């Protein structure tokens with residue numbers, strides 16, 4: 001009987017980890033549906049970028065208020081994890097505050113510091129809630145933020161509040177125990193609220209909050225993969241595998257290079273039989289669907305925090321166009337999820353007559369982009385919506401010839417007379433004598 | 435008409451000479467009436483410094499940037515290969531251009547296709563000449579004039595160059611008023627990604643009007659750009675607000691040519 005709590009705890013812990021691992025595995029598989037791209041170069045630069053951008057949150061600070069508040073929540077998340085470790089040890093071995101004997105005199109100040117962080121987190125979370133729900137910051141209320149996206153953002157704030165509430169009250173209740181050993185900085189002031197309770201009631205309440213706290217954390221862990229909050233994990237690999245080249249350098253398509261080289265090679269035989277490897281699947285130029293994108297694009301999509309910093313800097317969006325780089329990322333994620341579900345249900349992908357370009361992202365959005373890189377610059381976790389936009393354009397132009405008419409005319413000019421306007425190549429140097 | 439000879443690379447090569455730098459003019463710089471003035475200003479500065487330079491003239495072709503940004507990788511690579519053949523044929527090592535789009539493409543997208551050159555935007559090039567003492571600028575005529583600088587996306591965010599243009603302007607003794615959105619956060623003029631060649635999608639405003647407003651909010655009498663496309667977009671924006679009598683839009687090269695009375 002005395003081991004019942006331990007057994008229950010271990011079962012809960014094992015379930016939480018197993019369920020999380022299963023879902024995380026699915027996401028990993030979905031990301032793996034993307035095309036290969038090489039991001040294995042410059043490991044030390046990558047590590048540095050990860051430390052700076054994800055760990056150090058350097059890009060968050062471009063907006064000081066949100067940046068500072070987020071930093072508090074983030075630091076308290078990291079640090080309170082130490083306390084979670086103690087809870088897990090206690091839960092498994094049936095101990096109580098297992099770290100206290102080891103830390104000795106330092107224990108109370110450490111837990112007190114956690115309590116201070118908890119209070120700061122509560123304040124930050126309340127401000128976040130206010131920004132989303134009362135002051136209605138524009139970037140949180142774009143069309144793509146309706147429904148689940150909006151609910152999700154609030155859910156996380158509520159979970160956060162419940163966790164912090166349970167943590168503080170657990171300590172406060174214990175402070176009232178007749179044999180109390182610990183008193184901490186913040187909870188000592190909450191303690192009087194519970195002073196009227198019976199000894200049994202205090203112990204029951206303390207256990208209750210202990211369980212609420214830890215089960216809440218397990219629930220949170222398993223909520224993550226369904227939420228934009230997954231970024232707390234993926235921000236690290238995502239910044240590690242970020243594009244480190246100059247932002248203006250767009251990828252080179254190697255298949256095209258081969259074909260162009262053949263076309264320009266005077267010795268090539270235009271009537272030669274096609275290469276023997278006809279079994280190889282015909283490569284599509286660019287991307288029509290989410291699985292035509294690279295795994296890095298898909299990792300980006302799962303990392304997106306839906307913060308909308310990209311969209312709020314996008315010149316197209318600022319001037320009322322439908323394009324929203326955040327929506328590009330959310331659409332990509334939703335579509336690859338859909339493809340993942342399709343594959344899980346059918347063994348392999350069964351054509352569902354849908355695609356990223358067309359059913360999720362429209363031509364109107366696609367062609368509004370100025371390729372200005374403002375979204376890439378703004379993203380606090382190094383996501384690159386522009387790269388996806390360009391791959392979709394590659395498909396639209398090269399496979400479907402569906403570029404806007406004016407652009408087709410421009411391209412005809414480039415092809416015929418080497419300039420985007422209908423001027424004669426031979427007039428190129430006329431400016432010299434004008 | 436330029437009062438001096440602008441040498442082409444073909445001529446120079448025929449004379450057995452190799453220039454220090456190739457001036458890549460670009461399509462806008464060659465054909466667009468407004469941009470041609472920028473080209474001439476740059477040619478004047480090059481001539482004035484006495485540096486040995488040349489242009490490709492009729493041997494130059496579109497870098498392919500607008501095709502690539504419109505999704506046509508084929509056309510882009512065709513253009514790139516043709517240009518690379520010409521450039522490599524002349525053994526070009528060093529290129530300067532007044533167009534950030536050409537700059538970006540030549541610098542970042544040609545190497546993988548076999549075109550490796552040291553490419554500079556004219557702001558970087560001129561700034562370097564200044565430092566090396568090969569170009570001298572007297573700020574006299576612009577002293578204290580209120581100006582603002584619009585960061586071209588393909589120079590700024592795309593290639594992380596924010597200081598070179600500002601260093602040049604500093605030499606002109608102007609009073610630089612930054613816009614609220616500048617440098618990394620600069621707002622696009624609306625022309626990039628091939629938007630220059632099409633109508634904008636339906637919206638509530640034109641990007642170039644918004645950007646021109648931001649520029650004029652600084653109280654600047656001169657809006658300085660470093661890109662022929664930005665220049666056109668901002669000029670149109672200023673005109674749209676009927677401010678063309680109060681506010682001028684000029685390129686960095688034009689500012690220097692004017693200051694030096696070239």
Ligand code: SF4
Pocket residue numbers: 310313314315316317323324325368369370371372373374375376385386
């Ligand atoms: S690159 Fe395109 S999507 Fe990104 S901010 Fe600029 S216009 Fe918007």
Ligand code: SF4
Pocket residue numbers: 303304305306307308309310311325326329378379380381382383385
């Ligand atoms: S792409 Fe980046 S900036 Fe945009 S919403 Fe997602 S996380 Fe935020």
